[in-house]
Amino acid sequence: MTTILSIKDLRKTYDDGFEALKGVSLDIRQGEILALLGPNGAGKTTLISTICGITTPTSGTVTVGGHDIQADFRAARRMIGLVPQEIALEPFEKVWNTVRFSRGLFGLGHDSARIEEILRKLSLWDKRKNAIKELSGGMKRRVLIAKALAHEPRVLFLDEPTAGVDVELRKDMWAIVDELKAAGVTIILTTHYIEEAEAIADRVGVIDKGELLLVQDKKTLMAQMGKKQIEVMLTCTIPSIPDSLAHHNLVLNGQGDALIYTYDTNAERTGITTLLNDVAEAGLILRDVQTRQSSLEEIFVTLVSGDAA
Ligand SMILES: Nc1ncnc2c1ncn2[C@@H]1O[C@H](COP(=O)(O)OP(=O)(O)OP(=O)(O)O)[C@@H](O)[C@H]1O
Numbered sequence: 118m119t120t121i122l123s124i125k126d127l128r129k130t131y132d133d134g135f136e137a138l139k140g141v142s143l144d145i146r147q148g149e150i151l152a153l154l155g156p157n158g159a160g161k162t163t164l165i166s167t168i169c170g171i172t173t174p175t176s177g178t179v180t181v182g183g184h185d186i187q188a189d190f191r192a193a194r195r196m197i198g199l200v201p202q203e204i205a206l207e208p209f210e211k212v213w214n215t216v217r218f219s220r221g222l223f224g225l226g227h228d229s230a231r232i233e234e235i236l237r238k239l240s241l242w243d244k245r246k247n248a249i250k251e252l253s254g255g256m257k258r259r260v261l262i263a264k265a266l267a268h269e270p271r272v273l274f275l276d277e278p279t280a281g282v283d284v285e286l287r288k289d290m291w292a293i294v295d296e297l298k299a300a301g302v303t304i305i306l307t308t309h310y311i312e313e314a315e316a317i318a319d320r321v322g323v324i325d326k327g328e329l330l331l332v333q334d335k336k337t338l339m340a341q342m343g344k345k346q347i348e349v350m351l352t353c354t355i356p357s358i359p360d361s362l363a364h365h366n367l368v369l370n371g372q373g374d375a376l377i378y379t380y381d382t383n384a385e386r387t388g389i390t391t392l393l394n395d396v397a398e399a400g401l402i403l404r405d406v407q408t409r410q411s412s413l414e415e416i417f418v419t420l421v422s423g424d425a426a
Contacts, residue, residue, distance in 0.1 A: 121147040121303050122168070122272055127177035129163050129327075137163040139327040140177070145272075150294065150304045151332075152318035154311065154417055160327040161307040162202065165274050169199045181272060195223055198270030200261045202277045208250035212241055215249060216263045223268035235263050239293065255286040262293065273297060275306040279313060291317050311417055325421045347389060349376040349396060350405040359399045365392050374404075 122145040129138040137160045145151055155161050166172040168179050170190055179186040184193035206215060216232050236242045239259040244252060249260065258278070265273060275294070279287040287310075294304055294317055308314055314321050314335070322332040331338075354373040365388070368377040376396065380387045396403065 119147040120144045121182055122305075123178075123180045124164075124168070125178045127164070127167060127179060128175045129160075129167055129172060130175045137327050138167070138174075138177075141324075141327075141329050143322065143329060143332060145303060145305060147271075147303055148298065148301055149319045150298055150306070150317055151320045151322060152314035152335075153305065153307045153322045153324055154309075154314055155307070155324035156421055157309075159324045161324055162276055163327075164324070165199070165276055165305070165307065169197055169274065170194055195268065196271045198265035198268070198273040200258075200265045200273070200275045200278060202280065204254070204257050204261060206249045206257060206260060206264075209248050211245070212236070212247055212249065212252070212260055212263075213245040215260060216267050219264040220267035225268055231269070232267065235266050238296065239263050240289075255282055258282060258286070258290075266297075270302070272303045272305070275304065277307055277309065279308070279310065287313070323417060323420050330420055345380055345387075346409050347378045347380070347392075348407045348409070349378065349393070349403060350407070351375060352402040352404045355401070359401075361399050362392075362395055365395065367392075 122143075124141055124143045124145075127138050127141045128136070130136045141160075141164060153161050153164070163172060167174050168181070168186060170186055170193070174187075179193075181193040182196045184196070186193040210218075213232065213236070216235060217227065220228065220232070233242070236245055239262055241256065241259050241263055244256060249257065252260065262275075262278075278294075279290050282290070291313070294306070298304060306313075306318075318335050320332060321335050321338055323330045348370075351374050355369070356373060358367050358369050358376065362376070365378060368379075369375070370377060378389070378392055380389070393403075393406075
């Protein structure tokens, strides 16, 4: 698989001495969607700003499509589109011009067909003659994406693309991201919404206190770190777990009518068959059995709280 973006030992210490990036290394594959998760202040925006040339790194290197972001800034930047967190648009400018100027900034000639395509894709075509100030917050976010796409970037950064947008727009954004991926664009998004990473990312990176704690295929991450629980519901209530079941490390629920058993999805033997036999031998009758898998959210909380083994 081709690497489109390569980050090596990237460090950023701000003027006040604060170390926002502490040696981040990461290779991003062409055409993938990578979600960067991290709590407030983890360094996500600093990382993106550094790659996009808005912030100067203290040390380390970044190449985009083989172009070094410092030595070969223009070529590297030309490949990148950035959708920033903050909405910074000229309120009196028309949508069409806003997107057109953005293309011009990268030295590209005017291409009405291309701008029309982008505006249509983002459901902005009907608003093309409107001034930015006449648009809703969600529409302004779409304009930010249109602007970032105007110069046909190969790598698109979305910094908190769905912060504060409603559920419908969030789903629309996900659909847009899917379409861009299908067109071969590599997408890196930062998010607080774990469900967002769960829904659209191919890989997930977790960043905390300026360090990349892990980067992994989403499905592998969920399978590797995921614990499963089985809840054995009983026909009667019991005051405590019978001695004959003590070795299973069960938890009795608050009502005393269900036994909760946690097991590792990767273990060779889950121990479920033995457990159910032992439950029957203890004279307990099953009413129902349910399983549940830990979510990406639980995995994330475990990681950033430093509880991961
Ligand atoms: N110009 C600056 N000078 C000093 N410290 C800064 C500067 N910009 C950011 N920081 C600090 O660097 C840390 C990382 O900030 P950054 O904005 O990269 O985090 P983030 O992960 O994007 O957070 P959020 O999710 O809140 O947007 C924070 O502690 C922040 O206060």
